[in-house]
Amino acid sequence: MMNLDQQVQALLQDAPDDPEMRQITRIFIPVLKSLAAKRRHLQYYVLQTESGEWVRLSLINRTQSNREKTVIYAFSTIEDAKMSIEPGQDIPCNPVPVAVIDLLFKFFAFNLGESLVFFEKPGDRLKGVEVPRSEFEDALYGSSDLA
Template sequence: MTLDQQLQALINDAPKDGSTPQLIESIAPVLSAIAQRLRHLQYYVVQTLNQDWVMLTLNHRTQGETEKNVVYAFPSLKDVASSPYDLSDPNLIALPVPVTHILFQMLAMDKDYSTIFFETPGNATIGTEVQRSELESLIHEYWQSQADAVSDANIPSDIA
């Protein structure tokens, strides 16, 4: 599924509540831009049987009291098998998730969360981190730029 198809699926599957499809459509360019920085169209995310994503708490290497919560996104199922997740637990499963869906789901997380996308199959030591707060900031910047463009377009040419 291409990025455009993923975004369209997000819009189509959104609750028909009068605002969610329009919200997704309004942030689609940001989700697409971030997804284009990543190498894969889908990643495997470890989930519970209830489809809750399993998060890990990481400690800072030099500042032991500093922690952050992350979701790992793997390029292949084989990479999940070599991850820190205990996949022998019958309540855990790794499922493929389209990259734009992962990014959209991040908006439901607390601001202190991140997703680490492992880009190279066979290498689960180096990944690309996308912080939830970064995603939110990029969306606000995009919305502001859109609002500025609209207000600039409404300025009459003979204003002087």
């Protein structure tokens, strides 16, 4: 399994051969590393559809039913990810491993929802750590010339 620096190098190598995109990726790196360093694992499992899209869930606020947000769950073990698949689920999906840097980058760069929810403790699928998009944006705009 790659450490964070190796994951960053892989992200840079896989970036499109476009100077502007490479510059944006380089601006993201300190923020990605900072957020990734707060996580307990170097790799997580996300549910992915047969077409390759990550499964997004719409959650409704318990006290304000008119408030909804889209999240992606990231599990620390493949077993926990498999257990989260509901029998008879409409969309077939499978857990796939994703390096934490890649997970954070894709989530934020491709605007895949309002929050990532990390289930850090193996076997505990009830207590997740939410990383809202706003945390990334605050760190990014506070540390770059993009503001």
